[in-house]
Amino acid sequence: MAATPWLLLLCLSLAAGGVLQARAQPDSNGFISIDCGLQGEEGYVDTATKLSYYPDTGFTDGAGTCRNISADYITPSLCKGMYTVRSFPSGPRNCYTLRSLVPGLKYLIRAKFMYGNYDALRQPPIFDLHIGVNHWHTVNITKPHVEKSVEAILVVPDDFVQVCLINTGAGTPFISSLELRPLKKTIYPQVTAAHGLLLSERINFGQIDENNVIRYPGDTYDRIWTPVVSSGTYTEVSTTSKVIPDSLFEVPTTVMQTAMRPRNVSSGMSLSWDPEPQPNNPSPGYIIIMHFSELEFLLFNVTREFSINLNNEPWHPDNIMPKYLYGAAIYNSVPSWKSRYDISIIPTVRATQPPIINAIETYTVVTTTNLGTDSLDVSAIMAIKVKYQVHKNWFGDPCGPETVMVWDRLTCSYATTSPPRIIRLDLSLRGLNGDISSFFTNLKAIQYLNLSNNNLVGSIPDALSQLTSLTVLDLSHNQLNGAIPSRLLKRVEDGSLNLRYGNNRDLCANDNSCRLEPKWKSNLAIYIVVPVVVSMIVVIVVVVLFCSLRRKRQGSMNNSVEPQNEATTSYVPGNNAHRDSFSLHQLESRRFTYEELKIITNNFQRVLGQGGFGYVYDGFLEDDTQVAVKLRSHSSTQGFKEFLAEAHILTWIHHKNLVNLIGYCKDGEYMALVYEYMSEGTLHEHLEGSKHNGGRLSWRQRLRIALDSAQGLEYLHKGCDPPLIHRDVKASNILLNARLEARIADFGLSKTFSGGNDYVSTTTLVGTPGYVDPEYHATMQLTAKSDVYSFGVVLLELVTGKPAVVREAAPINIIHWSRQRMERGNIESVVDARMCGIYDVNSVWKVVEIALKCTACVSPQRPTMTDVVDQLQECIELEEGRTIEVGNNGFYTSGGSDNPDLSYNAYIADQSSDSTTFQTEHGVKRVHSMPTGPATR
Ligand SMILES: *[C@@H]1O[C@H](CO)[C@@H](O)[C@H](O)[C@H]1NC(C)=O
């Protein structure tokens, strides 16, 4: 299904673009190499890389013009790719579309710009570069002869990616060349769906020839390693032996074979730079990756050992001893934010050899969480664009970035964590010719479609009736003919579609009847009334139950009412003037007598816990199934309503992540609920450390618990009809079974809300301090987003191991506590130290991001539980995608080395250090710091 639109689109484009489009495909390496502005159809083979470069005609939708740079700037050393540019004098955004990619894979994308006074204006422009809908870089061309390169490593979510040039009013955007290289999924672990890296520097130290740039084929990923020649106080070390690359960055052996060291054996080295602020990213976070390998065979009596400081503080907690001919990397996973970077590499007191460094990469982190439009919508609208040849300004992503660049005549809807969808399309009065494209029916989220006042011919596609969201369809003033599809008419009759089709020559409704109005009106009422009645009945079920019991309570507590009597109780609720009778009799679950409960619980012997209604007891059914019995306490003056609400809700909803009700007891004044036994107690107990293996939940277990609970809540919000708001989501209402699977419990406060009204008003504020949505608190209007808020608090508890109200010097809400720390860029300081640093830091980061979104003050900014479930699934993939197995002691060990003598050691994060996490990749031997500390020179 998904592939079809693209297939068709490619065929259409092929027809228009001839043989060129075929070249828009990656080559056998998966590389795409484009020489922008190159005229004609012929590509050429680049002399240095032997890669074929092609003209860009098939990539730009015909936008822009080809220009030559001024002959004054053509020098013998200038590569051919810079001779021509494509400039985009018109339109705010112009894009290159790179197709046939693998969704979810990491790619390196590199754009080059050399102005070369191509327009004879001597005025280099400034413009923005977007990848998809995410801002990457502001390209500030300062000198005509400078070759500027912008390189990004990112995860491409779709099977295509767009590189867009944005005219910001400071000159005409242009581009010289564009390259795309696929990367292995495991390399550059800092790159995730949420964050990409923008290259600052990639330096190969110890080169003798300053022109010896290493790229493809030396580097299989065609990264460009800039040579730095040692001089002054530095000299080079090199080898001709092969250096085995590390597995996370795969630095080519030719880069690792050379290194730089100080001439003076007892000196250190220093590297420094200032952060490069970007207009949209004034304080970029940096990722630093240093590559080391010993290149000299050292005798036993000589030692090369050094430590690394950043701004005079230890950057990596351990001293480094590079291994002979094995590449290794020291890098941070969480970006660091500094006003200046001074790195010093200092020999330790034991060292007899000076430190070395083989290569370094520095990157800034770019957030890539702005999602592009749903890819099916994109392919459909692109096909529509091609078919009707309209709207030359339809370039780039149809919906994004939000509010800035949305395509003309098109409206989108935006969710926090799912891609934007096209919901309105107005192509009226656009001179459309031909039939109604079937691509319209691929816009699955469309609500409003206006194709009126065109020259459309042919019949109305039946598939339009399948667009369930479509409420307005205007086909009037065209030349359509044939019968209106009966299913479309049915939509009109049931009132779910407003169809206009007047002023078409030969169009007629079925049954020779072109008049729809009378039927339409009479059926409308039914359409509205039915769902209301359905939802009312369910509300009444609960209300009636509640009232029947309240009446009983108002009577004598000793006067036990026979259960049978309740069946006839009726109640007239306030404005829902409706009568009906329901009772616990109609519950499907097993009904227990009080005597039975006594036997089951061995006379209420063992207390499992205590809730608002009373105690929860341990029990065993006849078949030895262990159960938990929640008995309403005699002294409990509250909770009739809650108790019954819970009983009722649990009998009509079932989900693997909601606690399972086995039965209930309504025996005289005794009321009890019997649940499946959850042997691991509550999440709260686990986090607090009061239960069993106190607080020792691993990150993976925490993620699973988060996902389970999120799925339970998603079911309440989306899977239940009518939907339910839990209203008291908290760690102590999340129960765990022996396999640590989580189930949501305690539905006593839940409320139904009907799908049409997005909120319900409540008169009493309920919930637990620390978890209550401030918006609900202020407005008393309850929405599903209140649960999302509380769930965000639970997520923060899972990450931090702290309770919802953190009691430090003064009590502080966990959200503020976490935000304060996160604002300092310090994720390590929020993470529960009991996890001993064993986690994929990107997934932790992501969970914190989700939690902070969930706890946004304004509810529309919060994601839905469906979004949260999707995001948590990605976090689990990240965590489970860690390449190295976790040992018991917090260190990673893994075999699989080419050299069986080697066991790899990696080290993650000393929690006490600052904002950076450090990981040593294989090959670096971990050595303990000297008691005296590193020697400073
Ligand atoms: C650019 O230069 C080539 C030959 O070097 C020439 O054929 C072409 O017409 C020039 N293009 C423009 C736009 O001047």
Ligand SMILES: *[C@@H]1O[C@H](CO)[C@@H](O)[C@H](O)[C@H]1NC(C)=O
């Ligand atoms: C562009 O670069 C010049 C020179 O470095 C600088 O003065 C100017 O502020 C920059 N403009 C922008 C918009 O970054």
Ligand SMILES: *[C@@H]1O[C@H](CO)[C@@H](O)[C@H](O)[C@H]1NC(C)=O
């Ligand atoms: C090497 O560096 C040390 C410390 O900076 C200095 O004392 C020594 O004189 C230097 N040796 C040479 C040969 O420059």
Ligand SMILES: *[C@@H]1O[C@H](CO)[C@@H](O)[C@H](O)[C@H]1NC(C)=O
């Ligand atoms: C190490 O031992 C070798 C040979 O045994 C000797 O020539 C060299 O001077 C020693 N080096 C150091 C630093 O002690």
Ligand SMILES: *[C@@H]1O[C@H](CO)[C@@H](O)[C@H](O)[C@H]1NC(C)=O
């Ligand atoms: C469709 O567009 C036409 C022309 O712009 C407009 O007159 C008409 O009201 C629109 N139809 C609907 C249902 O909005």
